Amino acid sequence: MRANNPSFLLLLIAVLAMVSAKAQEDRVVPLPIRPINDSITAPILTEELLNNKPENDSIQKDTTVQKQGFLLDKIKYKAKDYARLSQKDNKIYLYNEAEVYYQDTELKAGIIILDYVKNEVYAGRIKDTVSGEYTQLPYFKQGTQEVIPDSIRFNFDTQKALIWNSRTEQSSGGIGSVGVDAMKVLAEITKKENDSVYFLRRGKITTSKDTLDPDYYILINKAKFVPGKKIIAGFSNMYLVDVPTPIALPFAYFPLSAGRTGGLMFPSFGNDPQRGYFLQNGGYYFPISEYVDLNLLGSFYTNGSYDFRIQSVYTKRYKFRGNINFRFENLIRSQPGFDDFSRSTLYNLQISHQQDAKANPNSRFAASVNLGSSNYFAQSANQVNLANTQNNNLSSSISYSKTFPEYPSVNVSLTATHNQNTNTEAINMTLPTLQGSMERIFPFAKREGTKKGAIQNFNLQYNVNARNQISTTDSLFLTNRMFDNARFGATHRLPFTTNFKVAKYFSVSVGGTYEDIWTLETFERGLDPDDPDSNREVVLDTINGFDRFNRYGLNASIGTTLYGTFNFGEDKKIQAIRHQIRPSIGWGYTPSFEQFYDSYTDNNGEEVLYSRFEGTLNGAPSLNKANSISFSVQNQLEAKVRDKDSTATEPKKIQLLSNLNFATSYNFEADSLKLAPVSFNGGTTLFDRKLSINFSGSLDPYTVDNNGRRINTFNVDAGGSLLRLTRASINLGYSLDSNTFKKKKDKDPDSQEDEDAEDLYRAQSGGRTDDLLGFGNDPVYGRDTKKDDSDIENPAYANKTPWDMRLAFTTSYLNSNRQNEFSNASLMFSGNLELTPRWSMRFSSGYDFKNQGFTLTQFNFTRNLKSFDLRFDWVPFGRNQRWYFFIGISSSLLQDLKWENRSQRRLGSR
Known part of the structure; x- marks a missing residue:
């Protein structure tokens, strides 16, 4: 049935629906249930209620760590020619200058294939279509580790890799450091187990710069490689220009640790005509801490000779630095029973210590020691000592100084010195020397401001020097007898001076010195009264006990500076010569100290004067009065010459004479030979300071x-x-x-x-x-x-x-x-x-x-x-x-x- 009028049809459907609803309503029968009000009253939203927090649920939260995805970061990639995504293969293809970045991993190659399902990457070279050669070798870097292989396969999830024909460098400076001492590690196949362990197969170890065709290498079949630490290998064989040599080991260990590491020092083998076969300079190195190390070396000869060396270097930044080197040699020549058989023990001790000036500005300790057997360098079997065979003197000094900066500042130092002549085997030591000095004080002037005139410029100081000097020989050194000739002496010195100008151009200095000398022993002289012979000898008696004498003197000097310039013209090669002259005249007076002299009568009945202080460390006071005038002249000569450089605007200054000095004196109190010899000295440099x-x-x-x-x-x-x-x-x-x-x-x-x-x-x-x-x-x-x-x-x-x-x-x-x-x-x-x-x-x-x-x-x-x-x-x-x-x-x-x-x-x- 077909409706010709749609509006009528819709109206009919609506009427039918309303009739049906009314019919159903008429059939509803109400239930006989009495309604009851709800007893739960809804709470009023107050501020207190809003601020209350709900109580925690009694059921605890699951603490199991949820497994994260394998890729923890974004993978970045790019390429020069193309980057193609294949959904069918689940891969990304990168070609020509391809690059992939993931966290601390960096990969560059000619071609890269990225499998985003397996999270793997493949990298390799590309072949030049013109030359037929492979270019753009892969470059793989993870952290500080760098590898240059022919091809590589890497998994982002497991961090494992398979590398073909890898090349990497290891050195004391760390992985990837390039330098003379860098060790190159090459392998046909390398398996990266994790960040710190690699397994090598058919690898080569060399320090040659040419890694593609090294002139030598050590071939290892299998090895475990820990970057920056070590290589543990099986059978290892050394090759020279790809030719195997007899140098081979069943296993090998190559340390690669950065910084200092302990280990054996491999000895050298040889034959000595006088001492037989030897193992020389073998030992062990101990890096005790970051501040000090220790090196123990020794040598052994088949005839019984041996030697050992103890070397240590220590340093602490901004504090101190130094080294200790002790060498001992027990040398046996020939064999017992032969005429040329001999045995000798030699030793040498060298110590150097320097304190940084920043460590303590008011105290300082320094040491420079070089002592030992006088014939050590001449007879030593160590060829390193060859240059020292021409050194005929060994000297040492150990000192400690302390400064008290409060005014007037005082400096105190304690020094031990040693001087040894290797030819005469004579040794002179001071154990110790005490020196003290007080800074110059001006009692008649203020501490601040300029000082004018002779009174304000008057100043004085105080110095003390006390020494215990020992003179011995090499054979008595470090024995009780080395102190037999020990002498003690102390000198207290009080210099005072003042200076002022005269006639504006002359500098005048006037002063003097007072000295007080102490000693612990003196010597009396006289003829032996028990000797009946008419030609009796002079007997020297040592008097132990404190004794002293003093001496003093006055001095004055006047000097000036004169300048003279000779100009030759700016158009000349030598434009000018400048002469500087510093003449000076001095006067000195020292009285005679007869009060410290005694006398005895010799065999001829003549009176002989002597001082009981003769033979002491600081000697005796002078018996002769001195009243002398000294003369000195200092010269300097320089020239201005035209500079060869045409762009220079000023002439060039050169030294003709750096210094030329003359000095002499005239003693008015001398009976004869009043005029002293004229001493002179000078120096210069020529030919652009080369001569x-x-x-x-x-x-x-x-x-x-x-x-x-x-x-x-x-x-x-x-x-x-x-x-x-x-x-x-x-x-x-x-x-x-x-x-x-x-x-x-x-x-x-x-x-x-x-x-x-x-x-x-x-x-x-x-x-x-x-x-x-x-x-x-x-x-x-x-x-x-x-x-x-x-x-x-x-x-x-x-x-x-x-x-x-x-x-x-x-x-x-x-x-x-x-x-x-x-x-x-x-x-x-x-x-x-x-x-x-x-x-x-x-x-x-x-x-x-x-x-x-x-x-x-x-x-x-x-x-x-x-x-x-x-x-x-x-x-x-x-x-x-x-x-x-x-x-x-x-x-x-x-x-x-x-x-x-x-x-x-x-x-x-x-």
Whole structure:
């Protein structure tokens, strides 16, 4: 049925619905249930109710940690060519300069495939379509760990990785540190177990800079690698240019810890013609703490000789630093029963302690000790001591000083000194020396403000010096008999002075000194009364007990400064010369102290004067009165020259004479020889300060008799010159290098190498920093680590031929009694020469013109073999004649991989 009128149909449906509802309502029957009101009253919302908090539910919350998702951060990625998402494979493809970043993990490669379902990433190289070579090797970095492999597979969830042909660097500075001592670790397959453990298969360990084609490496089949700590490997074999060597171990351990770690010091093997086979310089290193370490080294020879060394270095920033080095050698020569058999024990102790000035400004402790057997350096079997064989003096000093800053400030110091002549074996010590001084005080002037006139400038000080001096020999040192000749003395000194101006240009100084000398023993002299012989000897009696004497004197001086300038014109090369003169006239007076003198009658019946203080530490007061005038002149000469640099606006100042000084005196109270010899000294530098000249001497106005004694006759009256040269000495020093004869603009700024470490080594070994007295032959020191291979391989480097040379000439002339002779004359020279970019030579020698012979002559040849150093040290003649050959790895990480051979130096008799 179809409705033709939709409106009528809708109206019909509505009427039917209303009728149906009414019919249902009529059929509802009400239930007979009586309603009851609810007894629960709704609470009123008050402020108290709103502030009440609901009580906690008695059911505790589940404390189980919910497992988080594996990916804890967002993965960032990008690529140069394209980054394609494949929903079918659930992977993201990145090509050309692809990069992925996730937390502390960084991955760069030519191609990267990221599986976002397995949370894994694959990275590899891409092949150049033109050259056919693989480029853009993967670079993997996690934290501080860096790896450069051919390809890598890494899981973000487990943090594990599988790496093919990985390359990484380990050094004392940490992982990834690049430097000379960096150790490269290469492996065909590497499994990363976690952040600190890797497993290697078919790995290589080397320090060569060329990791793709190393000149040497240690091949390991399997190994456990803990970055920054160690490598534990199985069978290990050393290869040279891919050729296996007999050097192999069933297992190996390579420490890689950053900083200092304890461990064995591998000894060197060799044969000594006099002492047999030996193990030398082996021991153990103890890093006790961050402030101090300890190194124990020793050597053993098959004939029974042995030695040991204890070395310690300690330092604390802003507090102190120092080192202790004790060496002992028990040397046996030949075999018992032979005529040349001998046994000797030698020792040497070196201590150095320096306190930082910031530690305590009012107290300071310092020590510099170098003592031991006089023949230690001459007979030592350690070749490092070669340079010290030319040192004939050992000296030590230990001091503590304290300053009390309150006015007037007082400084007190306690010092122990030691001086030892290795030729005469004489030892002089002060145990101890007490020194005290009070600052200068001005009793007639205020502490603040300027002081004018003689009264206000009057000042005085107080000084005390007390010493206990010991004179002994090497054989009696450290025994009870070393104190047999001990002497004590103390000097109290009170100087006072004032100064003022006269006529504006003259400086006048007037003062004096009072001294009080103490001693604990004196000496009386006289003829032996019990000796019946007519020619009796003088007997010396020691009187123990406190005694003293005093002495004093007055002095005055007047001086001024004169200037003279000679101008030649600004158009001249030498524009001006300036002369500075400082003349000075002084007067000194010292009375005679007869009250401290006694007398005795000799065998001839003549009276002999003596002082009981003669022979004490500070001597006796003078019996002769002195009333003298002194004269001195100081000169300085400098010039202004036109600068070669045309852009310079001011002339250049150069020193012609740094100083030229003359001094003499005239004693009015002397019976004869009233005029003292004229002493002179001077110095200058020439040729851009490369040539240093220092000279000194003495000119005597009096002549000498046939016995060489000075007599009261002027030399000019005896037919000679006005002044007679009695003593003179001159020292010349010159240094030059490959840049000396070049123009400044042509000089190579990179040719000057940093030699601070080298100079420090030489100073610590006891030698000079200029090698003029020789250099030590340390197998560890001297490895060529300063040159860069990129510089050596540069063809332009071969044309530099860097070299340097130092020369020193010294001579002394004596003519005090007309002997007219040169007491010594010697020329010393040393230098370095780069024969080729990889060959270098170092030499040191000298010639003694007096004795007509060469001094200690040394040659050192070094060959840079990239990862290896080859050295040959040679002393061609003399008592220290010997040679030494060494080849070893340059890096200190594998310094025990070496081979060395040496000859035994010949020892001359002392």
